[in-house]
Amino acid sequence: MSWSDLLGITPYPGLSLLILFLVLSLVVYFSRSSLRAGLLHAGNTLYRACRMGSVALKHAEQALQARNREVLLEQGRQAAERAVEREFERIDHTVRKELGDYPALHRQVSEAITAIEDDYQRSREVPPAPHGWTEAVAAIAQIPKAEGMVATMLESVHQSISDMEERAIDEYRKDSRERHRLLSRARPHWQELVRRLAGAETRLQRLLDRAGAIDNHMKDYAEINQGSDSAIRRLSSSSLTQFFISSFVLAIAVGGAIINFNLIARPMAEMVGGTSTIGSMQVADIAALVIIMVEISMGLFLMESLRITRLFPVISSLDDRLRIRMVWISLGILTSLALVEAGLAFMREILVQDELATAAMLRGDELAAGPPPFMWITTAAQMGMGFILPFALTFVAIPLETFIHSLRTVLGMFTVALIRVLATVLRISGALFRGMGPFLAEVCDAIAFLPLWLETRFRGLPEREEQQKKTQDDGVSGLWKNSLEQH
Amino acid sequence: MEKLLRTALIVLIGFVPLSCSAPEGPSNRGVYMLLDTSGTYTAELQKARQIIAYLLTQLDSGDAFAVARIDTGSFSEKDIIAKTTFSDRPSTANQEKRAFLDKIDEFIDSTRSAAYTDISGGLLQADEYLTEHEVGHKTILIFSDMQEELPAGYNRDIKLSFDDVEVVAVNVTKLRTDNVDPREYLDRLALWRQKVEAGGGQWRVVNDLDRLGKLLSERG
Numbered sequence: 129m130s131w132s133d134l135l136g137i138t139p140y141p142g143l144s145l146l147i148l149f150l151v152l153s154l155v156v157y158f159s160r161s162s163l164r165a166g167l168l169h170a171g172n173t174l175y176r177a178c179r180m181g182s183v184a185l186k187h188a189e190q191a192l193q194a195r196n197r198e199v200l201l202e203q204g205r206q207a208a209e210r211a212v213e214r215e216f217e218r219i220d221h222t223v224r225k226e227l228g229d230y231p232a233l234h235r236q237v238s239e240a241i242t243a244i245e246d247d248y249q250r251s252r253e254v255p256p257a258p259h260g261w262t263e264a265v266a267a268i269a270q271i272p273k274a275e276g277m278v279a280t281m282l283e284s285v286h287q288s289i290s291d292m293e294e295r296a297i298d299e300y301r302k303d304s305r306e307r308h309r310l311l312s313r314a315r316p317h318w319q320e321l322v323r324r325l326a327g328a329e330t331r332l333q334r335l336l337d338r339a340g341a342i343d344n345h346m347k348d349y350a351e352i353n354q355g356s357d358s359a360i361r362r363l364s365s366s367s368l369t370q371f372f373i374s375s376f377v378l379a380i381a382v383g384g385a386i387i388n389f390n391l392i393a394r395p396m397a398e399m400v401g402g403t404s405t406i407g408s409m410q411v412a413d414i415a416a417l418v419i420i421m422v423e424i425s426m427g428l429f430l431m432e433s434l435r436i437t438r439l440f441p442v443i444s445s446l447d448d449r450l451r452i453r454m455v456w457i458s459l460g461i462l463t464s465l466a467l468v469e470a471g472l473a474f475m476r477e478i479l480v481q482d483e484l485a486t487a488a489m490l491r492g493d494e495l496a497a498g499p500p501p502f503m504w505i506t507t508a509a510q511m512g513m514g515f516i517l518p519f520a521l522t523f524v525a526i527p528l529e530t531f532i533h534s535l536r537t538v539l540g541m542f543t544v545a546l547i548r549v550l551a552t553v554l555r556i557s558g559a560l561f562r563g564m565g566p567f568l569a570e571v572c573d574a575i576a577f578l579p580l581w582l583e584t585r586f587r588g589l590p591e592r593e594e595q596q597k598k599t600q601d602d603g604v605s606g607l608w609k610n611s612l613e614q615h
Numbered sequence: 616m617e618k619l620l621r622t623a624l625i626v627l628i629g630f631v632p633l634s635c636s637a638p639e640g641p642s643n644r645g646v647y648m649l650l651d652t653s654g655t656y657t658a659e660l661q662k663a664r665q666i667i668a669y670l671l672t673q674l675d676s677g678d679a680f681a682v683a684r685i686d687t688g689s690f691s692e693k694d695i696i697a698k699t700t701f702s703d704r705p706s707t708a709n710q711e712k713r714a715f716l717d718k719i720d721e722f723i724d725s726t727r728s729a730a731y732t733d734i735s736g737g738l739l740q741a742d743e744y745l746t747e748h749e750v751g752h753k754t755i756l757i758f759s760d761m762q763e764e765l766p767a768g769y770n771r772d773i774k775l776s777f778d779d780v781e782v783v784a785v786n787v788t789k790l791r792t793d794n795v796d797p798r799e800y801l802d803r804l805a806l807w808r809q810k811v812e813a814g815g816g817q818w819r820v821v822n823d824l825d826r827l828g829k830l831l832s833e834r835g
Contacts, residue, residue: 394705401703403643403677479706486709490668490716 156572157579164569171565178558185551189544196540197360201352203533204363208349210438215342219335226331237324240317247314251307264289364537371534377527385420388469388517391510392416395475420521423465427522429458437529466518473514477507643677644831645750646670647741650696651685651759653732660723662786662824663758667719669827670756671712676701679748682719683737685759686729687766690736696722700748734763734807735771742776753780754831760788761803777816782807783830784820 134148135141156163268286351359396419397412404411432443433455446454481503573580648670650663667682674680681698683689697718701708738755745753755777761784765771784807793800804820811818821829 397676398704398706402675402705402708403703405642482706482709486712487672489713490672492668 150578153576153578157576160572160576163572167568167572168565171561171563171568174561175558175565178554178561182551182554182558185547185554189547189551192540192544192547196537196544197355199540200360200363200367200537201355203367203537204352204359205349208345208352212342212345212349215338215345219338219342222331222335222338226334233324233328237321240321240324244314244317244321247310247317251310251314364541367534367537368541370530371538374527374531374534378524378531381521381524381527384517384520385424387513388420388521389413389416391476391514391517392419392469392472395472395479398475398479419465419469423462423518424521424524426458426462426465427518428525428528430455430462430522431525433458437525439525439529439532462518462522466515469514469518470511471514473510474507477503477510641749641751643679643750644674644752644754645679645745645748646674646681646754646756646831647744648680648682648756648758649685649689649734649737649741650682651732651734651757652726653685653729653764655728656760656788657726657728659758659786659788660726664716664719664723665824666756666758666785666827666830668716670830671716673831674701674712676703676705676708679745679750680715681741681744683740684722684726684729685732685734685737685757687731687733688736688769689733690739692740694737694740695744698744731766732759732762732764733769733771734759734761735773735775736769738775738777738782739773742780745780752832755780755782756830757782757784758786759784760790761807762790775810775814777811777814780814780816781832782811782816782818784818785822785830786824787820787822 135144138144138147268282268289271282348359352363393413393416396416397410400411400415402410402412406414428437428439429443431437432440433446433451435444435451438444443451443454648663648667650660652660670680677700679698679700681695683695686694697715699711699715701711734757737757741755745755763771784804787800787804789797789800793803808818819829821827
């Protein structure tokens with residue numbers, strides 16, 4: 129029965145409405161006590177259900193948060209371990225490469241010191257200075273000039289002494305020169321020594337820096353092991369950042385893969401046919417996709433074998449000989465696929481030219497003598513892209529690993545937030561239902577206001593109030609008390 | 616991590632059979648074109664060449680295309696001028712298109728006017744060809760003035776069947792008598808529409824050759 133039918137029970141809709149309202153008032157009045165109790169009970173039941181749901185969600189949220197925390201700490205621990213491991217590998221490499229020649233350095237430094245010592249020892253033999261000769265010559269020269277034989281003899285003595293002085297000075301100069309020569313020969317040894325010591329200092333400084341980095345990593349590791357809140361905050365923030373960065377790089381990689389797909393899908397129709405389909409996709413398109421997927425897989429294996437990523441623990445735990453062999457195999461397959469792609473890109477250009485020529489012939493256009501002279505640039509560029517893109521896609525493995533690792537954390541955080549919102553919605557709904565029961569009970573009274581007014585008038589207000597109070601005590605308060613006791 | 620990879624794998628494995636299931640019918644196209652060679656209509660054959668060249672640019676690998684003449688008795692394979700199903704390989708399909716157009720050129724250069732116009736016979740032959748090739752979209756193009764003239768003794772009073780076939784009348788020229796009484800032209804077209812639609816087909820008329828894009832409906 130529709131609303132218009134109800135309004136049509138009398139010729140006057142207003143009268144019909146009034147009659148209907150009176151009937152409704154009477155129905156509500158006679159079923160008032162059970163209706164009120166029912167409404168209050170329903171409101172209370174719904175409130176309790178929402179409350180229980182909210183509590184259950186709260187528990188689930190706490191459990192998920194604890195699990196997220198565990199996962200985050202475990203990931204952080206693994207990352208810190210890897211970082212420390214890599215630092216140690218670098219130190220090992222530095223020690224092997226730069227301090228491996230330490231015995232040779234020590235020998236060279238010792239030899240340089242010995243050479244300097246020898247030269248120094250020899251340069252220490254200072255020639256005696258010709259002190260007395262000058263005074264003797266001066267003393268003889270001051271003797272008054274005599275005549276005859278004495279004069280000749282003195283002249284001769286003076287001459288001899290002068291000659292001897294000159295010889296002594298020459299000898300002294302020669303020795304000094306030799307000494308300077310020895311000292312100047314020691315100079316390159318000093319410089320070499322200083323250079324080698326400076327080099328050793330730089331290397332040692334580098335090692336000290338690495339040791340400092342390890343200290344930092346170990347500090348982080350200790351914090352993570354303690355499960356401190358600051359470590360959790362740092363790891364969460366780091367996971368979010370990594371998630372967005374890796375998503376961005378992956379989006380770029382997807383763009384590269386699409387370009388790669390367009391390069392090879394068309395010529396692929398020449399190999400597998402252009403009409404066969406699987407589902408709604410052409411087999412040629414699927415084949416091109418498969419080639420790109422195989423390239424990405426080979427790239428993943430290559431990165432795993434090189435221990436740059438660690439998506440497959442089996443590969444990184446292989447023994448080194450097998451792992452290196454795997455590097456070469458995956459690199460070989462990747463190179464072959466890159467060559468195939470370059471060939472397909474070349475073929476694509478030929479097909480395009482053929483298609484253009486056919487279309488021109490069908491349109492009745494004049495056929496050009498041949499392709500334009502600059503066409504080789506396009507062909508070469510396509511071939512180059514066909515060859516390079518597979519290798520470029522190899523590096524997808526790095527952002528992919530980061531994306532997968534950070535995705536767990538981000539999904540966990542998102543789920544926690546969702547559960548929290550749901551719990552809040554349930555709490556609010558519970559509060560609404562709790563208030564709705566008494567409200568609807570009052571609305572019932574409002575609908576039955578006329579019979580209630582008449583009852584009050586005929587039976588008296590005090591009695592009515594007492595009954596109302598009793599009803600409230602029995603119904604409302606009882607239900608509230610029950611619910612409160614249960615909670 | 617392991618769980619995540621496992622889930623991704625399951626989704627992937629589940630997706631492949633889903634994408635392969637519910638096989639659709641063939642998506643290739645079959646086009647059969649009838650060329651009227653009766654009377655003075657042979658003068659219009661250069662326009663037909665233009666249409667055929669356009670159709671060749673629109674057809675792809677796997678599509679079937681045949682061109683047949685309408686003459687005194689058209690219900691015959693001998694009236695097929697050129698027919699091909701384009702190869703899977705795009706480069707071979709291009710060569711086939713060139714060869715196809717060469718055959719049409721040869722025909723136009725050497726054709727002579729037919730005494731009668733057996734359109735119904737040509738339509739029967741076209742339907743047989745398209746049904747045989749199991750194509751996804753069937754189109755019959757009739758390049759004619761749609762004036763049928765049968766020699767004595769030829770019976771074409773049979774119900775034509777055009778299930779899922781689109782019949783397009785192209786370049787329906789007006790005859791001298793049509794100019795005197797245009798109702799003849801309209802009645803002629805209405806008669807053919809009725810025949811085609813009674814056979815379960817769809818009927819269209821394209822007279823403006825600048826709108827060749829309307830010849831073939833979109834590939835589904």
